Amino acid sequence: MTQSNRMLLGVNIDHVATLRQARGTRYPDPVKAALDAEEAGADGITVHLREDRRHIQERDVLLLKDVLQTRMNFEMGVTEEMMAFAERIRPAHICLVPETRQELTTEGGLDVAGQEARIKAAVERLSRLGSEVSLFIDADERQIEASRRVGAPAIELHTGRYADAQTPSEVAEELKRVADGVAFGLGQGLIVNAGHGLHYHNVEAVAAIKGINELNIGHALVAHALFVGFKSAVAEMKALILAASSK
Numbered sequence: 001m002t003q004s005n006r007m008l009l010g011v012n013i014d015h016v017a018t019l020r021q022a023r024g025t026r027y028p029d030p031v032k033a034a035l036d037a038e039e040a041g042a043d044g045i046t047v048h049l050r051e052d053r054r055h056i057q058e059r060d061v062l063l064l065k066d067v068l069q070t071r072m073n074f075e076m077g078v079t080e081e082m083m084a085f086a087e088r089i090r091p092a093h094i095c096l097v098p099e100t101r102q103e104l105t106t107e108g109g110l111d112v113a114g115q116e117a118r119i120k121a122a123v124e125r126l127s128r129l130g131s132e133v134s135l136f137i138d139a140d141e142r143q144i145e146a147s148r149r150v151g152a153p154a155i156e157l158h159t160g161r162y163a164d165a166q167t168p169s170e171v172a173e174e175l176k177r178v179a180d181g182v183a184f185g186l187g188q189g190l191i192v193n194a195g196h197g198l199h200y201h202n203v204e205a206v207a208a209i210k211g212i213n214e215l216n217i218g219h220a221l222v223a224h225a226l227f228v229g230f231k232s233a234v235a236e237m238k239a240l241i242l243a244a245s246s247k
């Protein structure tokens with residue numbers, strides 16, 4: 001996710017695998033979704049190999065490693081098992097995320113400030129692979145400063161609170177929190193990405209924030225793909241992002 005002039009779209013294919021795992025079938029295949037996403041203009045493919053393997057499996061990551069034309073953004077919890085797996089696949093990008101076994105989805109950002117030594121060691125170890133390591137954090141100055149201190153070149157701001165906001169004033173407040181976080185992160189010299197819970201109706205305001213390098217989007221794309229197909233779903237999202245970010 002190297003800094004670029006136009007905002008990038010990272011397509012998260014986790015929930016293609018969610019549908020497959022619901023029945024234990026061979027379909028739908030997230031690897032096919034990744035290739036379709038690339039054809040439709042995805043700038044990268046994001047996968048989150050969860051400890052409980054609820055969606056993406058090792059098999060998916062290993063195949064993707066061989067077939068992706070763009071680049072993999074590998075989301076992982078900070079565990080020895082995942083560190084060893086990342087060392088095996090050496091993804092271009094690694095995003096460290098918090099993980100709770102029972103959670104419905106990733107509920108908040110990684111507490112970097114509360115465990116700096118542990119995250120610093122993980123960032124150093126993973127950076128030795130040649131991977132660009134980012135930290136999935138809340139748009140909070142304390143966490144952003146800690147991310148810089150532990151040596152991560154990039155952060156991904158969790159937009160879930162913005163996506164979940166109900167009233168116009170809550171939406172505006174959460175959007176401002178993200179925009180302030182982007183500005184603060186850039187001021188710290190970090191590459192700033194964002195994502196979680198973004199969909200066709202809320203993405204434009206985030207894409208209009210100057211300085212975001214990449215948006216990672218998954219669930220809404222997979223849902224829309226049921227009706228229009230994966231390539232169209234990705235192309236529509238990409239068009240929205242490009243239009244909003246180039247105003």
Ligand SMILES: CC(=O)[C@@H](O)[C@H](O)COP(=O)(O)O
Pocket residue numbers: 012014047048050075097104105106136195196218
């Ligand atoms: C870290 C993140 O935001 C994504 O990986 C997202 O978590 C994927 O979906 P689930 O959280 O539902 O696994």
Ligand SMILES: NCC(=O)COP(=O)(O)O
Pocket residue numbers: 012046156194195196197198216217218219220
């Ligand atoms: N890191 C966020 C991500 O990859 C996609 O999250 P979502 O769009 O599935 O909520």
